[in-house]
Amino acid sequence: MNLFARLLAISRRKSPWIYTVNSGSCNGCDIEIGPCVSPRYDGEQLGMLRQGSPKHADILVVTGTMTRRSREAVMSIYAQMPGPKAVVAIGSCPASGNVFAGSPVVDGPLDSFIPVDVWVSGCPPRPQLILEGVAQAAQLLADGKTAYQKKKAQSC
């Protein structure tokens, strides 16, 4: 590994910029994401910043079940993010549909549409867990082990 690659790996670990998207959540997880940047939990210590545009973000944070109405939007946002990128799914809903499982407007687990790297469990998960999930995703980005990076390495 040359010097720039090593520096880049450290930078990716130290500077996770996130973009949050609500794909049909009850807003419980979104409320828990807010405190991650507030004085009590202060994600900026990890270098975490919430970005307004998916083009500036490294990590896509998805909350809620994948509803039919939001499927296209989530996939488009994922496609707009410049690589390498990671996806963190917050709460039980993206994984299983939670209490909404079986509903005709819910489209199944998130990872059947976009590759998910870290699952954060809970309904809703505590802010500490969300921060840990983001930190794990940043570590995966640094190691080159996210689903996106693996796929890219295979296709090359």
Add this chain to the structure above:
Amino acid sequence: MLMEFWQYAFEMLVWPGIIGAAALGFFYLWIARKLIARLQGRKGPPFYQPFFDFVKLLGKDTVISQGVSPALFYMLPFLSLLATGFGLMIVPVPGHTVGSFPGDIVLLLYLLEVPVICDVMAGYVSKSIYGQVSAMREAVMSLAYNLPLLAAVIALAQSVGSFRISDLQAAPYGLVTGLAVIAFFVAIPARLKSNPFSIPNAEQEIVAGAHIEYNSAPLAIFELSHAMEVVLLFDTFFVLFVPRLSNPIANAVLYLAVGLGLIALVTLVAATTARLTVKRAFRFYWLWGGLAATAAMVVAVIG
């Protein structure tokens, strides 16, 4: 001849040019972020944060939206960086060796304006509605804060009778200098797009400002250029209003102290105020900034 070339190359690339100014600019940006975090009761980012953000952005893939000209998309950040680099080269900060020439303050003011024009164009080039709103706001703000900023410098030049930085630096203090300091200082927050004048890059309001469609390396270059702009603006303040000490070490210490004082003041203002609307900001600059500037001009012409 060759010697001179290397001297200029060093000035441009190392100090006071790109590398030195980038390091200093990242340091100032870190101070601003840390200070805001401390004022909000947070711990704030670690020391190396702006640098790691920059390197991370350099290492990402670039996404260019459909219908955007790639040539313009890549050119604008570098144009902004180059203009700032040249600007840094002609300001006589400590450690600077290139001589002053007549009219260099005019050139400096033009170079200071190039990054703003690049931002405005970046907003329009992006084809994003938010980028265009931001570009429009930035153009209006540029009209607003340039009145006190330019008038301050012109009043100083009028009282000294020269458009040369070294003459302005050697000028004795007077009422004109005092009024010009006020006019210039008032323009700094708007020039750096910090609160209450964070109107062009208003987060939460118009998403991410003119750089909304920028990503990866071009965005990194824009960030770098912004860091260097901070240094260039503080350099300009330093050479115009702070006396030059004869001891080089004392001069360098004074230079750093002035920079730190300015960034602390700007951050304090940013942390304690809310964003104004374009109309109010414009009125503020053309009324109070304009008053200070007119007073400076009148004193310069009469006295």
